[in-house]
Amino acid sequence: MSISSAPSYDLVLAGGTVIDPASDTNARLDVAVTGDRIAAIGKGLATNAARTIDVTGSTVLPGLVEGHTHIFQYVSAVGAPAEEAHLRRGVVAAADAGTAGASTFAAFRKLVVEANPLRIVNFLNVSVLGLIDFRFGELLNPDTLVPEDALATAEAHPDIVRGFKIRLSEDVVGENWESLLKKSVALAEQAGLPLMLHIGETSEPLPVVLDYLRPGDIVAHCYTGKPYGILDGDKVQPAVNAARERGVLFDSAHGKSNLSFEVARRAIADGFLPDVLSSDTSARNWRGPVFDLLTSISKLVALGAPLEECVRRATVAPAQLLGLDAEGYGRLEVGGRADVTVVDWTDEVTLPDAAGNTIVAPRLEPTVVLHGGAEVDIVPWRGLKTA
Ligand SMILES: [Zn+2]
Numbered sequence: 001m002s003i004s005s006a007p008s009y010d011l012v013l014a015g016g017t018v019i020d021p022a023s024d025t026n027a028r029l030d031v032a033v034t035g036d037r038i039a040a041i042g043k044g045l046a047t048n049a050a051r052t053i054d055v056t057g058s059t060v061l062p063g064l065v066e067g068h069t070h071i072f073q074y075v076s077a078v079g080a081p082a083e084e085a086h087l088r089r090g091v092v093a094a095a096d097a098g099t100a101g102a103s104t105f106a107a108f109r110k111l112v113v114e115a116n117p118l119r120i121v122n123f124l125n126v127s128v129l130g131l132i133d134f135r136f137g138e139l140l141n142p143d144t145l146v147p148e149d150a151l152a153t154a155e156a157h158p159d160i161v162r163g164f165k166i167r168l169s170e171d172v173v174g175e176n177w178e179s180l181l182k183k184s185v186a187l188a189e190q191a192g193l194p195l196m197l198h199i200g201e202t203s204e205p206l207p208v209v210l211d212y213l214r215p216g217d218i219v220a221h222c223y224t225g226k227p228y229g230i231l232d233g234d235k236v237q238p239a240v241n242a243a244r245e246r247g248v249l250f251d252s253a254h255g256k257s258n259l260s261f262e263v264a265r266r267a268i269a270d271g272f273l274p275d276v277l278s279s280d281t282s283a284r285n286w287r288g289p290v291f292d293l294l295t296s297i298s299k300l301v302a303l304g305a306p307l308e309e310c311v312r313r314a315t316v317a318p319a320q321l322l323g324l325d326a327e328g329y330g331r332l333e334v335g336g337r338a339d340v341t342v343v344d345w346t347d348e349v350t351l352p353d354a355a356g357n358t359i360v361a362p363r364l365e366p367t368v369v370l371h372g373g374a375e376v377d378i379v380p381w382r383g384l385k386t387a
Helices: 102-113 147-156 177-191 206-210 238-245 261-269 293-302 307-312 316-321
Strands: 011-014 017-020 025-028 030-034 037-042 052-054 059-062 064-069 091-101 119-125 161-167 195-198 218-220 249-251 340-352 358-371
Touching (some): 011 358, 017 307, 064 293, 064 316, 091 161, 091 195, 102 147, 147 161, 147 177, 206 238, 238 249, 293 307, 293 358
Parallel strands (some): 017 059, 091 119, 119 161
Antiparallel strands (some): 017 025, 030 037, 340 358
16 A cells, blocks of 8 residues: 555545534535544545445434433432433533532532533532432522522533523422522523523413523423423414514423423424423433433424424534534534434334323434544443343
8 A cells, every 4th residue: 555545534434414404414425534533524535544434324413412411420319320321322412401509519510520521511500409309399498599609600610500490390499489580580690691491380371481581591391291381272372482582492301201292293383393402311211201312303303393403403502502512512524523423213113202192203323423533332222121
């Protein structure tokens, strides 16, 4: 072999269909990697590769970004293991949504953020307690909302804290929902960060609650089947569309109890896709009904959402919202991070929602995951029956 024909790429993923919503790419292209960077995206790159993986027939995505999860393992009863639940299923960056509060944040930083290879940020719970145990609402004692503690934590850890979280369900906030919500919005305003609001079984109907939110704030669980969701009959309520018009964002956040196929089907048919498509993975649901982010994407595709739009909402959209686009997450770009998730559609399987319903549909399964150019050891789908 002459010097001039030496391979110029470490690895080429050859022959797949690249879907990168950030660059409006949906085409059959090779992706070449050298070191931890994407070296080229184009046709016929395999001839210059030290190693080639044939991904013909597969779909090549940017490494996924999970906009809403619970990964405070060891401290919170709901914390799933970040690497196994996310990275080893194709997710390279994730936002924990309010599992840690100011009083537990130091442990979150040490045990989760610094101990896992994927990029982790969070929405800090407005209660200093955070979400330690689902049985005990973290705001039933309203004094646990200590704005100065939340603000000090956010200020000291801008690399991690990207917003605040309040769970507004009646069993979490009791009768104090309004004063707690107002204080949460005020502290988010002071910090210059978004507030994520968990709905479903709130004290008041959604339009009442939406009035308190600012552009950029996020409503989690938009397809919940619990009382006070987004629908009125078959249609999305006008107040919900009006909130979206003025910049309030909606996060699908499947979770153990907050995805109804019926609600999602009607909302999608009415043109209402979430701004962020997230799994709301936790220790309570990662073995079902949620499983992982790719399964959450598969469900919405089965209910009528276009794949490319779903991928956008699980890559570049959450990356932008979380300030991770500046670090190169959520896109495939020459010179950018070599984070790539290659997926195949499986045969049809039975997929559950969080409201007792099932659909039969194919699901997306990762076949190759690159993280910083290195191949990740993928774990099997947790819905597979083990012997
Ligand atoms: Zn959640």
